[in-house]
Amino acid sequence: MKDRSDTEQAEQGGQSIFRLLEAAHALEDRVESTLASVELSGPKFSVLTALATAKEPMTLGELAAKLSCVKSNMTQMVDRLEADGLVQRVADPADRRLVRAEVTPKGRERQAAGAEVIAALEAKFSEAIEAEDSLAVVRMLRSVCSI
Amino acid sequence: MKDRSDTEQAEQGGQSIFRLLEAAHALEDRVESTLASVELSGPKFSVLTALATAKEPMTLGELAAKLSCVKSNMTQMVDRLEADGLVQRVADPADRRLVRAEVTPKGRERQAAGAEVIAALEAKFSEAIEAEDSLAVVRMLRSVCSI
DNA sequence: GAAGATTGAATCCTCAATCTTG
């Protein structure tokens, strides 16, 4: 009948926003630990996936835009990926301001391994949640963006 | 009929996990910017709230446990809160290993201001989302924890 | 000057190692 203690209710105010955020963090942790099994972090997997599915090496600015982060973040992210040997910076001959990131063969393998474990998690996830509940979440997402 | 482009579908795989995480991040950003109006960050507000609702100054270890993070995180968090003048470290006379954090009057005011703007956001949020959708999210949270 | 990338400093977080006190 009561899953959360009375003290918890009193202290956190039972606010749905924070409950939601807490749930999301739990899911995120799950994704992180899943990817850790193939020596990847969530953000690194995202970058690798963007790069692996793009036909041409992408500009750091394009990557930042695609992943909704600031450019300086991508500079450092690519530094780390390059240190891992998963990505390589290539200069653009046409416009020397541009720096493109190219997936290395090792990076491509790593991304594929990540995609595999994530697909498995996704399958378990879809199985566990009710179909209608999934739709509810999509509706909520829209609400959040509009308030 | 299509909200997300075909390229997006292809590249991100339309995975519900990532859609969910994306939604959560949007909500989190909203919380952050709301708290920023009273010069607070999400994590700082959480610590201040824990401290303000506790009767006695809490140990850093207790705080870390309550907020589900590692102890070293709390050491640094309290460093920053102390620098802001919102919290003060107090020594425990009984056990000298313990360091307790005490909310200052300024910290208490700040927390109250944060609680106010968050309550307003919470109200808008509850209004915007369908009641059933909220329940769906809670069910999903349980699922996530069990997979 | 404006666009692209980088650097430096800050927050928030983790882990492993260390100090201090019990």
Place this chain on the structure above:
DNA sequence: CAAGATTGAGGATTCAATCTTC
């Protein structure tokens, strides 16, 4: 030796300032 806190190092992120190239 246990327990509590801290320190040091690093990942991921932001912002403001800077450098290079157009």
